Amino acid sequence: MTNHKIIVAIDGHSSCGKSTIAKAVAARFGYAFIDSGAMYRAVTLFALRHQLISEGTVNEQMLIGFLPEIQIEFRYNPEKQKSDTYLNGENVEDEIRQLPVSQNVSPVATIAEVRAAMVRLQQEMGKNKGIVMDGRDIGTVVFPKAELKLFVTASAEIRAQRRFDELTAKGEPVSYAEILQNVQERDRIDSTREASPLRKADDALILDNSNMTREEQLVWVIGKVEESLKFHVPDSK
Ligand code: DC
Numbered sequence: 001m002t003n004h005k006i007i008v009a010i011d012g013h014s015s016c017g018k019s020t021i022a023k024a025v026a027a028r029f030g031y032a033f034i035d036s037g038a039m040y041r042a043v044t045l046f047a048l049r050h051q052l053i054s055e056g057t058v059n060e061q062m063l064i065g066f067l068p069e070i071q072i073e074f075r076y077n078p079e080k081q082k083s084d085t086y087l088n089g090e091n092v093e094d095e096i097r098q099l100p101v102s103q104n105v106s107p108v109a110t111i112a113e114v115r116a117a118m119v120r121l122q123q124e125m126g127k128n129k130g131i132v133m134d135g136r137d138i139g140t141v142v143f144p145k146a147e148l149k150l151f152v153t154a155s156a157e158i159r160a161q162r163r164f165d166e167l168t169a170k171g172e173p174v175s176y177a178e179i180l181q182n183v184q185e186r187d188r189i190d191s192t193r194e195a196s197p198l199r200k201a202d203d204a205l206i207l208d209n210s211n212m213t214r215e216e217q218l219v220w221v222i223g224k225v226e227e228s229l230k231f232h233v234p235d236s237k
Helices: 017-029 037-047 060-069 100-111 112-125 140-141 156-169 177-190 214-231
Strands: 007-012 032-035 072-077 083-085 130-133 148-153 205-208
Touching: 007 017, 017 032, 017 130, 017 148, 017 214, 032 037, 032 060, 032 083, 037 072, 037 100, 037 112, 037 130, 037 148, 060 100, 060 112, 060 205, 100 112, 100 177, 112 140, 130 140, 130 156, 140 148, 156 177, 156 205, 205 214
Parallel strands: 007 130, 007 148, 032 130, 148 205
Antiparallel strands: 072 083
16 A cells, blocks of 8 residues: 555646546645636636726736735635635636636636736645645646646537536526537647646557446546556665
8 A cells, every 4th residue: 555645737628527537646645735727717707807908808907916825725625525725815716717717717727927816825825745736737837747637638629618607507697608618728838838738748648538437437547546556665764
């Protein structure tokens, strides 16, 4: 039985189920799960509330000036058995998932200073390993030495359908076409931005889950974590 811990970095396109996989893997191994996208979403919510975004254009200089005042943390919610995202002490977990934030988060996540501040926080959270973090640059920038890196993907149509189902189940009045457009636009911005574009790390394993059930994915990923634990010798410290 191994008792050393590794870092599992999960990157990939939006709405392809990264968080679901990451959460399940974290629970299985007793690791912390960190949804790094939630952090960019919380910064976006802050910017929206302070009128720093107008018709999709972010007032970058003002937002950068506000960064020292933006505190983001995750607190475990025992009722939901998962962590909620807090922005300056307020639980914003639900609000950061809604369309106004989804529609404005990509431009916020292109700002190099915002990324630098989030990466610093993320690296701090992973300093003792035993963490599963999902995002876009986790295996390439945040934890380039992560023991296990996964790159998750699925077709844009399948991802849009999944997000549509998720939001309609919560009673949100959304259209499939609007969501598909949002998914495609976010793919484009995430992959073409200058600061840490979404790309597969050379040593990441690809998981295309277009035609896989959650259970199939979980079995596959757990197998990879177990292999990685066997392969990586514990720190000598
Ligand atoms: O995973 P998500 O859809 O909640 O991510 C929200 C946005 O944040 C998305 O536009 C990509 C961006 N993001 C990022 O640039 N880097 C990360 N590590 C995580 C998310």
